[in-house]
Amino acid sequence: MAVVETEKQGDVAVIRMNNPPVNALGHALRVGLQDAFNAANADPAVKAIVLTGTGKFFSAGADITEFRGEMKEPNLPPLIDHIEKSAKPVVAAVNGTALGGGLELALGCHYRVAGKDVRQLGLPEIKLGIIPGAGGTQRLPRAIGAEAALQLITTGAFIDASKGAAAGLIDKVVDSDVVGAAVAFAREQVGKTPRRIGEQKVGKVTAGMFDKARASIGRHPSGPVAPKAAIDAVEAATTMALSEGNAKERALFREAAASPYARALQYAFFAERQAANLPGVGPDTKLRDVKTVGILGAGTMGTGIGLAFLNAGYPLTIVETTQEALDKGVQRIKDTLDANVKRGRATEAQAADRFARVTPSLKLEDLGSSDLIIEAVFENMALKKEIFAKLDKIAKPGAIIATNTSTLDVDEIAAETKRPQDVVGLHFFSPANIMRLLEIVRAEKTAPDVMATSMAIAKKIGKVGVQAGVCDGFVGNRMLASYGGEVQAMNLEGAMPQEIDGALEKWGMAMGPLAVSDLAGLDVGYRIRKERKLTGEAAQHARIPDKIVEMGRLGQKTGAGYYKYDESRKRQVDPEIEALIKSEAEALQIKQRSIPTDEIVERSLLRLANEGAKILQEGIALRASDIDTMYLNGYGFPAWRGGPMWQVDNVIGMKKAAERIKAYEAKYGARWKIAPLIEKLAAEDGTFAALDAKKK
Numbered sequence: 001m002a003v004v005e006t007e008k009q010g011d012v013a014v015i016r017m018n019n020p021p022v023n024a025l026g027h028a029l030r031v032g033l034q035d036a037f038n039a040a041n042a043d044p045a046v047k048a049i050v051l052t053g054t055g056k057f058f059s060a061g062a063d064i065t066e067f068r069g070e071m072k073e074p075n076l077p078p079l080i081d082h083i084e085k086s087a088k089p090v091v092a093a094v095n096g097t098a099l100g101g102g103l104e105l106a107l108g109c110h111y112r113v114a115g116k117d118v119r120q121l122g123l124p125e126i127k128l129g130i131i132p133g134a135g136g137t138q139r140l141p142r143a144i145g146a147e148a149a150l151q152l153i154t155t156g157a158f159i160d161a162s163k164g165a166a167a168g169l170i171d172k173v174v175d176s177d178v179v180g181a182a183v184a185f186a187r188e189q190v191g192k193t194p195r196r197i198g199e200q201k202v203g204k205v206t207a208g209m210f211d212k213a214r215a216s217i218g219r220h221p222s223g224p225v226a227p228k229a230a231i232d233a234v235e236a237a238t239t240m241a242l243s244e245g246n247a248k249e250r251a252l253f254r255e256a257a258a259s260p261y262a263r264a265l266q267y268a269f270f271a272e273r274q275a276a277n278l279p280g281v282g283p284d285t286k287l288r289d290v291k292t293v294g295i296l297g298a299g300t301m302g303t304g305i306g307l308a309f310l311n312a313g314y315p316l317t318i319v320e321t322t323q324e325a326l327d328k329g330v331q332r333i334k335d336t337l338d339a340n341v342k343r344g345r346a347t348e349a350q351a352a353d354r355f356a357r358v359t360p361s362l363k364l365e366d367l368g369s370s371d372l373i374i375e376a377v378f379e380n381m382a383l384k385k386e387i388f389a390k391l392d393k394i395a396k397p398g399a400i401i402a403t404n405t406s407t408l409d410v411d412e413i414a415a416e417t418k419r420p421q422d423v424v425g426l427h428f429f430s431p432a433n434i435m436r437l438l439e440i441v442r443a444e445k446t447a448p449d450v451m452a453t454s455m456a457i458a459k460k461i462g463k464v465g466v467q468a469g470v471c472d473g474f475v476g477n478r479m480l481a482s483y484g485g486e487v488q489a490m491n492l493e494g495a496m497p498q499e500i501d502g503a504l505e506k507w508g509m510a511m512g513p514l515a516v517s518d519l520a521g522l523d524v525g526y527r528i529r530k531e532r533k534l535t536g537e538a539a540q541h542a543r544i545p546d547k548i549v550e551m552g553r554l555g556q557k558t559g560a561g562y563y564k565y566d567e568s569r570k571r572q573v574d575p576e577i578e579a580l581i582k583s584e585a586e587a588l589q590i591k592q593r594s595i596p597t598d599e600i601v602e603r604s605l606l607r608l609a610n611e612g613a614k615i616l617q618e619g620i621a622l623r624a625s626d627i628d629t630m631y632l633n634g635y636g637f638p639a640w641r642g643g644p645m646w647q648v649d650n651v652i653g654m655k656k657a658a659e660r661i662k663a664y665e666a667k668y669g670a671r672w673k674i675a676p677l678i679e680k681l682a683a684e685d686g687t688f689a690a691l692d693a694k695k696k
């Protein structure tokens with residue numbers, strides 16, 4: 001089938017887009033559409049036109065891969081204007097997903113008929129650091145009102161067909177045969193003046209709504225440029241005629257597209273998809289059939305993981321060793337499901353259905369029927385080994401047996417079984433029902449189909465799966481340990497917690513590292529440090545956090561950690577902690593100074609990237625973009641900053657990074673030892689991205 005095909009159904013021309021996988025509006029499709037509309041408009045036998053897509057997609061929007069090059073004509077905005085101007089009625093048969101330029105195209109049609117199963121209607125450009133650039137900011141407010149349009153455009157949220165109909169975006173929702181219904185709808189319009197959204201005025205505008213929206217941009221996940229541009233563009237729709245508004249939209253689109261934040265967000269989009277490509281896994285790799293899930297351990301982690309599977313429709317068996325622990329875990333699941341209903345995240349019926357799929361048990365044997373078993377017990381090697389030896393006897397043949405360990409050697413755990421090929425690490429991040437990252441730890445013997453199935457499951461439960469190899473802390477936490485060490489060094493050198501967190505939060509991190517520690521609980525790290533019997537500099541860096549724990553301050557849960565917390569869990573600077581930091585520095589004879597904000601950010605980023613480069617060279621991470629994907633999805637790193645590796649490639653520069661790391665090494669010694677890969681790339685004028693590209 002050609003990219004665009006026209007089929008005549010009597011006096012109606014049905015124009016069908018067919019550009020797999022998602023009907024992105026690349027050059028060939030635009031040319032095809034232009035030709036098809038010209039032909040249909042010129043054909044006297046055609047009285048009305050229907051535009052539709054193929055498969056699950058109407059169109060996912062502009063082809064993002066074209067953004068970096070020269071856009072070839074016809075461009076999308078004039079093409080859509082041209083369609084809207086058509087004298088014959090044009091009806092969009094929205095057969096599936098219509099996003100970005102795809103929805104703008106549908107808005108250029110005079111009417112929209114959608115299938116009831118269509119779930120993805122929206123203008124998600126903001127998530128790519130841009131704004132709708134083909135009339136979306138002008139036509140959507142005219143179709144559904146300024147307030148609702150502003151909300152959709154600044155969040156990039158999707159709505160389904162029924163919500164679209166309620167909002168006034170969709171004229172008719174049908175159960176089946178959307179094209180047939182659109183053809184009939186089109187016939188009814190023949191002879192009438194087409195309803196052109198672009199000719200309409202925006203309905204009621206609440207006074208002050210745009211200023212209010214601007215004031216609330218704050219820490220928008222798309223950074224500072226695109227959200228403001230989106231608000232300006234929607235405001236223009238309320239005062240300007242379409243042509244003038246479109247010109248304004250175009251200028252704002254260009255400004256946003258030229259920002260480094262747009263480049264970072266678009267990189268993040270493709271990096272996330274690239275992470276799903278695994279060595280040894282191809283289109284022929286047959287996935288294992290996973291219909292039932294069993295979890296061992298009903299603590300915070302086990303129940304969080306359980307919730308992720310329940311929310312995605314899986315039945316869940318959850319096993320504990322004592323009735324008390326089991327009851328507590330089941331109650332936690334129930335409470336979270338109830339809270340989701342209260343927050344409007346799920347209906348009561350959905351929550352009841354999810355809870356009904358939980359089978360609590362005290363018998364390990366009950367995991368024998370699960371296709372996927374996830375162990376989520378206490379982080380202790382002896383215990384995990386014992387469990388895996390038992391699971392080996394219980395699990396059905398072909399079941400995937402996963403450990404949720406965040407630090408332990410998965411090879412050693414797998415060796416307890418006679419089927420190490422079925423063992424994998426599934427490292428979820430807390431709270432596991434919310435955090436998007438899933439580190440999939442590929443042990444030495446993990447089978448390719450187990451990796452492929454794990455990756456597919458990650459997608460099914462709404463997570464971003466990224467492969468990691470076996471080492472202490474895998475990818476994410478190993479880097480975090482480096483960065484955390486630097487944070488402690490900066491504390492001792494004189495940067496107070498609020499200065500460190502403040503600098504990094506201002507830069508864009510969701511939460512500063514010390515505030516994160518308080519949230520997660522300081523006792524976890526304390527226990528790990530004590531087990532490791534640290535020496536040298538690592539022992540020095542443990543002094544402040546250890547003392548804080550020994551003061552009984554375990555973080556938010558005890559009302560105090562690096563900060564004090566009030567009832568509403570708002571953090572407050574605590575002079576007691578400042579005094580502790582000063583006295584520890586004195587005891588270690590470290591002369592304190594005030595550390596500038598830029599230095600705090602630079603040292604944090606470079607420690608992350610330097611460790612990342614070592615991890616990359618060791619093959620623990622497959623690609624630099626995988627490392628960034630992990631940091632963006634599991635560690636609160638702002639997507640509009642691309643990730644630590646992207647920062648080195650695009651903002652700091654490889655040569656400058658190498659120079660700065662060496663300067664810190666000269667000043668601080670071994671912990672700053674430069675990664676040989678950074679040294680090599682700096683000497684060759686190389687980048688992490690170029691290195692990744694060679695691996696494709």
Ligand code: 3H9
Nearest residue numbers: 022024060061062063064065099100101124132133134273
């Ligand atoms: C825009 O429209 C600007 C206009 O306002 C103005 C223009 C002037 N382009 O995600 P998946 C690829 S901006 C190019 O795995 P799913 C994707 O990389 C655009 N490629 O599938 C992947 O390739 P590969 C506004 C795209 O079913 C494959 O398709 N639109 C595009 O989980 C499958 O993707 C958006 O922001 C694209 N637009 O999810 C929508 N979209 O197989 C962005 C996808 O080689 N897209 N690909 O890895 C999405 O959100 C999801 O892809 C979607 C499907 C929900 C559509």
